[in-house]
Amino acid sequence: MALSGAKKDGRQLKIYENTDELSTDLADYIAELSEASVKERGVFAIALSGGSLISLMSKLCEAPYNKTVDWAKWYIFWADERVVAKNHTDSNYRLAKDGLLSKVPVVPSHIHSINDTVSAEKAAKDYEFVIRQLVRTRIIGVSDISDCPKFDLILLGMGPDGHVASLFPCHSVLDEKEEWVTFITDSPKPPPERITFTLPVINSASNVAVVVTGGSKAEAVHLVIDDAEPDRPSLPAKLVQPTKGNLVWFLDKAAASKLDGTKFSE
Numbered sequence: 001m002a003l004s005g006a007k008k009d010g011r012q013l014k015i016y017e018n019t020d021e022l023s024t025d026l027a028d029y030i031a032e033l034s035e036a037s038v039k040e041r042g043v044f045a046i047a048l049s050g051g052s053l054i055s056l057m058s059k060l061c062e063a064p065y066n067k068t069v070d071w072a073k074w075y076i077f078w079a080d081e082r083v084v085a086k087n088h089t090d091s092n093y094r095l096a097k098d099g100l101l102s103k104v105p106v107v108p109s110h111i112h113s114i115n116d117t118v119s120a121e122k123a124a125k126d127y128e129f130v131i132r133q134l135v136r137t138r139i140i141g142v143s144d145i146s147d148c149p150k151f152d153l154i155l156l157g158m159g160p161d162g163h164v165a166s167l168f169p170c171h172s173v174l175d176e177k178e179e180w181v182t183f184i185t186d187s188p189k190p191p192p193e194r195i196t197f198t199l200p201v202i203n204s205a206s207n208v209a210v211v212v213t214g215g216s217k218a219e220a221v222h223l224v225i226d227d228a229e230p231d232r233p234s235l236p237a238k239l240v241q242p243t244k245g246n247l248v249w250f251l252d253k254a255a256a257s258k259l260d261g262t263k264f265s266e
């Protein structure tokens with residue numbers, strides 16, 4: 001059970017004693033959104049990230065979720081991907097395939113990974129093209145205030161520097177307003193070449209979850225959630241503010257340890 005369900009500036013905070021409790025609740029949260037979305041739209045369009053997120057989702061491969069989730073209705077995307085071959089150890093697709101997608105009955109043709117045979121720029125363009133086709137057929141919803149895709153759920157991790165997806169602090173991609181998917185070739189975290197959803201797409205989702213564990217993220221969590229040092233250039237994670245959707249931060253106690261005045265009450 002979450003130690004705190006506080007709401008702060010439109011963000012729901014869920015803080016857990018440890019990563020085991022967090023991953024139990026995360027599986028439940030994703031399964032509930034999947035059920036609601038399948039009921040409402042007939043499909044569930046979910047975007048994943050890399051990093052520890054995938055192992056934190058692993059309870060979805062176990063009972064009851066392996067049987068109760070309507071896996072055939074899932075359409076899977078990546079909020080960011082490293083531009084490497086799909087079988088490379090750096091590939092977010094490979095991470096998700098090994099840790100989740102190969103263990104549940106998703107439909108292979110519903111897994112939308114990037115074209116790994118072209119440049120980062122072309123891979124971003126191709127990925128946006130695929131997303132545009134699926135918005136047209138409403139496999140992915142569409143925002144009612146812009147033409148942006150409205151993913152049912154975008155799952156993000158956060159680095160100690162406050163980056164989310166492949167949106168890094170002070171990088172010009174933070175200002176991208178037109179493209180849905182863009183690319184970088186100078187990522188401060190290797191590998192350098194990546195594609196990433198832009199902020200307008202992230203902020204058009206119906207639901208965004210930022211999943212953060214470990215003490216190395218505690219300072220960035222404090223800066224973002226407590227709006228500490230407001231004059232400092234915004235950390236990318238702070239710019240994640242869905243216009244109409246729901247935003248939930250899943251934190252373990254270590255990541256939440258520098259938050260102002262968090263009451264750990266059940």
Ligand SMILES: O=C(O)[C@H](O)[C@@H](O)[C@H](O)[C@H](O)COP(=O)(O)O
Pocket residue numbers: 049050051052053080081082092156157158159163164165166189213
């Ligand atoms: O492609 C990437 O590098 C990841 O998608 C990255 O954005 C990750 O989500 C964060 O760095 C958090 O990673 P951890 O949860 O492993 O710290």
